[in-house]
Amino acid sequence: xxxxxxxxxxxxxxxxxxxxxxxxxxxxxxxxxxxxxxxxxxxxxxxxxxxxxxxxxxxxxxxxxxxxxxxxxxxxxxxxxxxxxxxxxxxxxxxxxxxxxxxxxxxxxxxxxxxxxxxxxxxxxxxxxxxxxxxxxxxxxxxxxxxxxxxxxxxxxxxxxxxxxxxxxxxxxxxxxxxxxxxxxxxxxxxxxxxxxxxxxxxxxxxxxxxxxxxxxxxxxxxxxxxxxxxxxxxxxxxxxxxxxxxxxxxxxxxxxxxxxxxxxxxxxxxxxxxxxxxxxxxxxxxxxxxxxxxxxxxxxxxxxxxxxxxxxxxxxxxxxxxxxxxxxxxxxxxxxxxxxxxxxxxxxxxxxxxxxxxxxxxxxxxxxxxxxxxxxxxxxxxxxx
Numbered sequence: 001x002x003x004x005x006x007x008x009x010x011x012x013x014x015x016x017x018x019x020x021x022x023x024x025x026x027x028x029x030x031x032x033x034x035x036x037x038x039x040x041x042x043x044x045x046x047x048x049x050x051x052x053x054x055x056x057x058x059x060x061x062x063x064x065x066x067x068x069x070x071x072x073x074x075x076x077x078x079x080x081x082x083x084x085x086x087x088x089x090x091x092x093x094x095x096x097x098x099x100x101x102x103x104x105x106x107x108x109x110x111x112x113x114x115x116x117x118x119x120x121x122x123x124x125x126x127x128x129x130x131x132x133x134x135x136x137x138x139x140x141x142x143x144x145x146x147x148x149x150x151x152x153x154x155x156x157x158x159x160x161x162x163x164x165x166x167x168x169x170x171x172x173x174x175x176x177x178x179x180x181x182x183x184x185x186x187x188x189x190x191x192x193x194x195x196x197x198x199x200x201x202x203x204x205x206x207x208x209x210x211x212x213x214x215x216x217x218x219x220x221x222x223x224x225x226x227x228x229x230x231x232x233x234x235x236x237x238x239x240x241x242x243x244x245x246x247x248x249x250x251x252x253x254x255x256x257x258x259x260x261x262x263x264x265x266x267x268x269x270x271x272x273x274x275x276x277x278x279x280x281x282x283x284x285x286x287x288x289x290x291x292x293x294x295x296x297x298x299x300x301x302x303x304x305x306x307x308x309x310x311x312x313x314x315x316x317x318x319x320x321x322x323x324x325x326x327x328x329x330x331x332x333x334x335x336x337x338x339x340x341x342x343x344x345x346x347x348x349x350x351x352x353x354x355x356x357x358x359x360x361x362x363x364x365x366x367x368x369x370x371x372x373x374x375x376x377x378x379x380x381x382x383x384x385x386x
Contacts, residue, residue, distance in 0.1 A: 005033045011265025012235055036310040043314050045342040049365045050324065052076045054121035058100070063113025064091040065358035072363075073097070073331060075124050075298075077344035078324050081333045082369075082377040083361070086353025089333045090302065094130075097331070098300055101128040125329060126296035131284050133277030133306065141176055141188055142272040144236070144263070144283055148290060150254040151175075157248065158228055164221045173218060174228055181218040183209035213269075232269025239268055257286035262315035278308045285319050295327025305336040317342055340377065341366055341384045348377045 003026050005019040019029040027037050035041040052074035059070045066088050073079050081089045091113065099110035100118040105127060136147045145151040155171040158164060173181030176188025186192055186206035190213045194202045205211040212219055212229040219227045224246060231239065236258045243251045258266065261282040272280070281304055288299070299320075305313050317339060320330050324344075334340055346369045348362040362372040369375055370382040 005031050007031050013265050032311045043338040050077045050344040054124050057120040058118050060116030061096050063095050065355055066091055067358040069360050071347055071360055074345050075329045076327055078320060078330045079345040080340050080343040081347050082340055083349030084353050084376060087349035087357035089349050093333055098130055125298050126294050128298045130300045131281055133281045135272045136280050136283050137272045140271050140273045143269045144258060144266055145268045147283055148254055148287055150251060153251050158221055158223055161221050161223055176213045181214055183213055188213045233267055235265055235267055237264035257289040261286045261319055293326045298329040299323055300331045302333045305339055337381055337384055348375050
């Protein structure tokens with residue numbers, strides 16, 4: 001009935017109401033939302049699906065509602081596990097395929113559910129990674145640059161500034177995880193948490209450091225006129241520009257993956273607990289992008305489009321297809337049709353949820369799934385492929 005469109009983009013480039021009113025009003029605008037509604041911007045797919053002669057095969061999956069099913073997943077392709085809610089997608093991937101592969105790689109941290117065995121061309125993959133939307137790091141002091149290990153280089157750079165050398169400051173004093181340079185009052189948090197007995201805890205800006213996280217003598221150290229707290233508040237895009245101008249290619253190269261996954265708007269020191277699930281997931285993808293690819297990793301994602309705008313989904317798909325282009329295998333549990341239509345291979349579960357699910361309704365490329373009358377996914381997907 002009424003839409004409020006926020007933008008124009010994300011982070012420091014957002015925060016404004018770009019359109020409001022009925023659907024007609026939104027369509028008349030020029031926001032990212034209206035561009036997708038007007039089909040000015042779309043998520044395209046390649047007509048030629050990637051094929052593989054190598055597969056992993058799962059036999060006799062019987063966990064939860066799975067009906068003793070056998071399936072195969074092609075290696076070096078983008079595969080989607082689809083179906084209605086409760087059809088058995090998550091059980092198949094998270095309780096059978098993922099833990100079974102971990103066990104194959106001698107990681108016994110997870111016990112697989114009930115199934116017979118996993119076989120096929122397992123030697124063609126070297127590792128398996130589950131990229132979820134859980135927060136990065138265990139501490140609220142975790143942030144994008146600590147997670148990507150670029151903060152070590154930044155701390156080293158600040159320790160080489162003339163005043164830092166004069167004061168004999170080592171790189172560790174620029175850390176907010178250890179005593180020395182961080183604020184003693186807030187322990188590098190920048191905030192003080194006040195625990196309320198019958199209400200939610202309250203967070204207040206630290207009065208000692210005024211939210212800067214560090215002691216004054218650390219704030220005095222400047223790189224190109226920028227203190228460490230100022231740098232942590234800079235966006236990834238601005239930081240890349242700064243370091244590129246000053247020939248800090250090592251730092252730039254470590255930050256570029258964040259820009260590549262569409263997170264150029266995120267602050268370098270943004271606390272992990274303020275990042276959305278989608279942002280946390282893309283930071284994890286950025287970390288994978290920053291690694292030297294072996295082309296033999298299987299990446300598993302569980303509904304990565306949850307909470308994402310079409311503009312963000314488009315970025316996400318570019319990353320997933322990049323992984324596949326490098327020779328890796330990507331398996332995604334997904335409901336979003338714009339994502340499903342880009343798949344090389346689909347395993348469609350169903351037909352319904354719960355006890356009426358747990359069967360494989362269709363397998364193959366999207367065009368093949370559309371031909372199966374009993375596939376709900378195929379019915380909804382067909383108009384998008386025509």
